[in-house]
Amino acid sequence: MTQIASEHPGQNEFVLAVDGVQHAYHRTVALRGISLTVSPAEVVAITGPSGCGKSTLLHVAAGLIRPQSGSVRLFGTDLAKLKDDERAALRRTRLSLVLQFGQLVPELTGIDNVALPLLLDGVEPGAARKLAGEWLDRCGAGELADTRPDEMSGGQAQRVAVARSLITSPTLVLADEPTGSLDSIGGRELLDLLLGEVRALGAALIVVTHDNTVAARADREIRLLDGVIASQSVLV
Amino acid sequence: MSTVTNPRTRPGRRSGVRALLWQLSAAHTDSDRRRFRQIVLAVAGCAMFLIAAIAIVTAPDVVGRDYGADGQSFTSVTFTDVEPLAPFVGDPELRGGTTLGAVLLAVPFVLFGVQALRTGTAARERRLAALSLAGATRRQLRRLASLEGTRAAVIGALLAGPGYLLLWLVFGRLLPAGAKMLPEPGVAVIISWPVLVVLLTLAGAGAGALAARPATVSPLGIVRGQPDRPGKATVVLIFVAIVVLIVGLAALARVLQETLIISAMAAAVILLAVSGGPWLILFVARMAVRGDLITMLAGRRLLADVRSPGRVAGVLFTVGIVVGVVTETALDLITRSNDELAFYLGGLGAAGLGAMLAALVATGSLIVGVTEQVLQGRRATAVLVALAASTDFVCQVVRRQLILVAVPATLFGVVLGWLFIALLSGSLLRPMVLLGLPVALVVSGYAAAAGALVTARAVRPVIRESSTPDNLRVA
Numbered sequence: 001m002t003q004i005a006s007e008h009p010g011q012n013e014f015v016l017a018v019d020g021v022q023h024a025y026h027r028t029v030a031l032r033g034i035s036l037t038v039s040p041a042e043v044v045a046i047t048g049p050s051g052c053g054k055s056t057l058l059h060v061a062a063g064l065i066r067p068q069s070g071s072v073r074l075f076g077t078d079l080a081k082l083k084d085d086e087r088a089a090l091r092r093t094r095l096s097l098v099l100q101f102g103q104l105v106p107e108l109t110g111i112d113n114v115a116l117p118l119l120l121d122g123v124e125p126g127a128a129r130k131l132a133g134e135w136l137d138r139c140g141a142g143e144l145a146d147t148r149p150d151e152m153s154g155g156q157a158q159r160v161a162v163a164r165s166l167i168t169s170p171t172l173v174l175a176d177e178p179t180g181s182l183d184s185i186g187g188r189e190l191l192d193l194l195l196g197e198v199r200a201l202g203a204a205l206i207v208v209t210h211d212n213t214v215a216a217r218a219d220r221e222i223r224l225l226d227g228v229i230a231s232q233s234v235l236v
Numbered sequence: 237m238s239t240v241t242n243p244r245t246r247p248g249r250r251s252g253v254r255a256l257l258w259q260l261s262a263a264h265t266d267s268d269r270r271r272f273r274q275i276v277l278a279v280a281g282c283a284m285f286l287i288a289a290i291a292i293v294t295a296p297d298v299v300g301r302d303y304g305a306d307g308q309s310f311t312s313v314t315f316t317d318v319e320p321l322a323p324f325v326g327d328p329e330l331r332g333g334t335t336l337g338a339v340l341l342a343v344p345f346v347l348f349g350v351q352a353l354r355t356g357t358a359a360r361e362r363r364l365a366a367l368s369l370a371g372a373t374r375r376q377l378r379r380l381a382s383l384e385g386t387r388a389a390v391i392g393a394l395l396a397g398p399g400y401l402l403l404w405l406v407f408g409r410l411l412p413a414g415a416k417m418l419p420e421p422g423v424a425v426i427i428s429w430p431v432l433v434v435l436l437t438l439a440g441a442g443a444g445a446l447a448a449r450p451a452t453v454s455p456l457g458i459v460r461g462q463p464d465r466p467g468k469a470t471v472v473l474i475f476v477a478i479v480v481l482i483v484g485l486a487a488l489a490r491v492l493q494e495t496l497i498i499s500a501m502a503a504a505v506i507l508l509a510v511s512g513g514p515w516l517i518l519f520v521a522r523m524a525v526r527g528d529l530i531t532m533l534a535g536r537r538l539l540a541d542v543r544s545p546g547r548v549a550g551v552l553f554t555v556g557i558v559v560g561v562v563t564e565t566a567l568d569l570i571t572r573s574n575d576e577l578a579f580y581l582g583g584l585g586a587a588g589l590g591a592m593l594a595a596l597v598a599t600g601s602l603i604v605g606v607t608e609q610v611l612q613g614r615r616a617t618a619v620l621v622a623l624a625a626s627t628d629f630v631c632q633v634v635r636r637q638l639i640l641v642a643v644p645a646t647l648f649g650v651v652l653g654w655l656f657i658a659l660l661s662g663s664l665l666r667p668m669v670l671l672g673l674p675v676a677l678v679v680s681g682y683a684a685a686a687g688a689l690v691t692a693r694a695v696r697p698v699i700r701e702s703s704t705p706d707n708l709r710v711a
Binding site: 084088089090091093099103104107119122123164 | 252253260
C-alpha cells in the first residue's frame, strides 16, 4: 500500500499540486495541460463558461478521474500511485466533496447521510451519529436528522451535504457548483455556511462556480477557457 | 460554536459498516420492491425446474430393455412394482432428453432474473455513486450489490421447494398412471433443494455484484461512454456452442440419449441463447435503421442497448428451437406411424407446454426490459413529443421495436430446431415434413408478434407517463 504523506501539510507544502494535466472524453478535449497549486487553508474559485473543463478539473483533483497525462499530488502524494480503495479512503478522511445536487443517499435519513463517511470508515454507529447530529446543528439543519432527502428542499439537502463533507474535518473541500441549484438568498446562506465552517476548520476549499458573487469571496480566482487557464487573480 | 471531536481516533467496529450495508441492501422504493419480487420469482422458477430435472434424472426405471444376442433387437419390459411414470420419464433411454427439456425450462427464468437485476440501474448507480463520493470503497459497493442479489436469491431458492411440490402435484400426483411427468419427491430432491439454495445464493451474490459493476468502477456513477455492444468474448462462446452442437449431433446420431452429450448440448443451447441474443439484435437493428421512419427509430432504440432485448431474444430463440423440434417430430410421427405417435404424444405435449411457459416468461422479461428502457429514456421521449411527435407515434416506435426483438429470434430458433431434429431423425427431405416448416414459421411468427403487441399494450401507460413535459427536466 502506498503511504499517504503527512497528516497535515506544513506551511510550505501544497494540499494540491496539479502539473500538466490533460484529459479528453473520446474526441472532446476537456483539459489541455493544466498546472496549478493550492495552499493549506486557501479558498480558490474556478470559473469559466460551460464546457471549459471546470468540473473535469475538480474530478481529477478528487481522484475520481485518472487524467490521461500529467500528475496530481494530493497532500504530497501522487494520486496515480494510489489504488482505488486508497483514494476512497482519502475521500472518507482528508478530502471531501460537495456537489450541485447534494448527492445524498436517498434511503438514508439526514443524520445517517452525514454520518456516512464515518460509518464507512468503521466508526461505532452511536458515536458517528452523535457527531453527525452536532454537525447538522452547526449547519443549521438539526431538524433534518430524521428526514429523508426526498422530503428536503434543495437548500436543506445542500446543508446536509455540507455537514457530511465537514464531519471528517477534512484538509481539502472540493465543491462543484454548490449553490447552482439554489435561489440567490439560499445560495448566499449556503456559501456563508460553507466558507465559515471551512475557515473554522482551517481547510482549503476549491469551488467550481458560474456565480461571480461566489468567486468574489475566494482568496484567488482561476478562470478556465477551453481547457486551459485563461487568467488567475488574487482577490484578497 | 461547539467543539466537535472526530471519533475516528477510537477503535472502529466493522459491524457498523456491515449493518449499514445490510440496511442499504433492503428494497426501499416501489421500484426496488418490484425488482426484488421479479428476482425472487426468477430464482424460484429456475430452481424449481432444476429440482424437476434432478427428480427426472433420478426417477425409477419403469421400462427396461432385454437386448437380443445381436445387441440391436430388444424386448421392452414394464416394471409394475414402481411408480407408473410417463414413458419419457420412466424409460432410461429417453430420460436424458426429458431432463434436457427441464433444464432448458430454467433458462428463461435465468434470463428474466438477469433482466430484473438490471432494472432501476440508473437510480441504483446514482445511489452507489453517492456512497462512493462519501468514501465507500469498491469492495464495500460490491458487497452492497452482492447483498441485494443475495437477499432475493435466498428467498427465491427457498420458495423453490414448496414450488416444486406444487409442480409435482399438478404434473405428477394428479395425472393418471402412465402419464405422470414428475416422480414422487425422493432423497435426491430433498438433498438438491438445500444445495440449490446455497448455489443460487452464491450465484445471486455474484450476479448482483456484476450488475452493479459500472457504478462500482466509477465514483461518478454513469460514465460517459459508447453505446452498449456485446463483447468480442461472446463470439468465442457462440463458436464453442455451435461446435458442441455439431459434435453432439454427430454423436447422438450413433449413440442416442447419452446423458453427457445431452448435458453438453443443453449447455451449448444456453450459451448460444445467452451470448447470441445481443448479436442477433445488433444485426436486426442495423438492418432496421435502413427502413422507414418508425422502423429506423425502433432500430436506433435497439442499438442504444442491445443487451437487454438480446436476453429476451435469447429466450425466444430457445422457445423457437423447442417449437421447431416439437412440430417436426409431431409431423414426422404422424406421417410415419400412429403407434409411435401415441407413445410420444405426452412428451410432445409437455414440450409444447414448456415452450408456452418459456414464451410467457420471455414476454414478462420483455415487458420488464422495455419498461426500464422507456423510464430511463423518458427525457428523450418527452423531447420527441414536445418537438413534433405524438404519444401514439412513440407507441408505434416501441411496438415496432418489440416486433424486431421477438419475431426474428423466434423464427431463427424454429428453423434451427427444425433442422436439428430433421437431420437427427433423417426426415429432412420427406415432403410432408418439409411442407410443415413454412406453416410452423408463419404460426410461430404470428405468435411472437402477438406477444410483442401484448407487451406494447402493457408498456403504453409508461410511455404516456414519460411523454409529459415534467420529464423534460429529469436527469
